[in-house]
Amino acid sequence: MDWLIFGFPGNEPLAAQLAEQLQIPVGQATIRAFPDGESYVRLLSEVQNKNVLIVLTLDHPNDKFLPLFFFCQTAREAGARKIGLVAPYLAYMRQDKQFNPGEAVTSRQFAKLLSSVVDLIVTIDPHLHRVKGMEEIYSVPVTVLHAAPLLSAWVIENVKNPLLVGPDSESEQWVRQVAQAASAPYLVLEKHRKGDREVEIKVPPAEGWEQHQPILVDDIISTARTMIMATQQLITQGFQPPICLGIHPIFSDNSFEESIAAGAAKIITCDTISHPSNGIKVAPLLEKALVSLLRKA
Incomplete structure (x- = not known):
């Protein structure tokens, strides 16, 4: 199955380097914000019957998740087979317990959200403390690398x-x-x-x-x-x-x-x-x- 790799804004250099080493083409897309802050996403490359690899490190995740969601939904509607996420930094791993009544356990909630969007994840040293393995909170395969x-x-x-x-x-x-x-x-x-x-x-x-x-x-x-x-x-x-x-x-x-x-x-x-x-x-x-x-x- 053919792969395409897409680098989200700010992640293009890493995507280009990975594309060269993996010998897979770089996909083209427009991802930007409207003046009111809403996201605009357009896939310029054909993804039908292809696997898609997204490079997007997830610092400042509140700003990045919706464009990622829109991209993945659009790719699936266009016929993409499988979507993988390369996120060197994976956010929302530290709040893994309810320390005070009423607190959101965001590590589990974000994991559920992200698992509904992509089919596999590759990340580096997620902050595991009380969670012993990513399979405890993610329902898609997560490859954990160590620096x-x-x-x-x-x-x-x-x-x-x-x-x-x-x-x-x-x-x-x-x-x-x-x-x-x-x-x-x-x-x-x-x-x-x-x-x-x-x-x-x-x-x-x-x-x-x-x-x-x-x-x-x-x-x-x-x-x-x-x-x-x-x-x-x-x-x-x-x-x-x-x-x-x-x-x-x-x-x-x-x-x-x-x-x-x-x-x-x-x-x-x-x-x-x-x-x-x-x-x-x-x-x-x-x-x-x-x-x-x-x-x-």
Whole structure:
């Protein structure tokens, strides 16, 4: 079955790179907003009896989901057979429990919504905490890829005498993988969250680690409160200014500038979301998975 790959606005470079490596054509479409904010979608390429692969990272998902929905519905009406979504960052994974009465458990609700639109999903390191596997909430196949080998390769190539540091217990799964692959020691700090933008981080004294370069590793950098506080506390306790390494660079508001001001030696992220801090490409990871996936489809 023939495949066409479509890059949504802002995702065209990754779509073009994947198309070249996978040797499938790039589909053409017009996706834009009317002056009143409503979406306009037009498929310019023929999709009848073809499989469609959409490249769309889902930061700011409220703005992106309706165009995605309209695109998929139009493609199916035009005769597309199967629709796959390559979403390097997959949104609405963190609210996986009702913490207060009446709260929406948006991870499950968004999963139901997205599963009704596409037939398969490929993503990188979705934020799994209380949900142990994507099959618990998604009814379509989800291929989960892991960026840890990419982070480890970056550490090996760029840092001498590294010490991997996880800012909280949730980060331990990524920190441990990166540290083991890089043959480096690691620490996991204690975090107490007091609100969306207020956290408390406990850091042990730097005794014995003074000659190591700390590298803070986390999956999602959103408000960056955790990263900022951990950076400040590490420096206060006598560690070298840390390098901050992230998978998904959301960096809301002025959090990127605030992270630099907090004393981070540098900030390096994967390009799952386009950002000035991008220094690690995820395309090779996606290419390898998609070659196998598209052959089976």
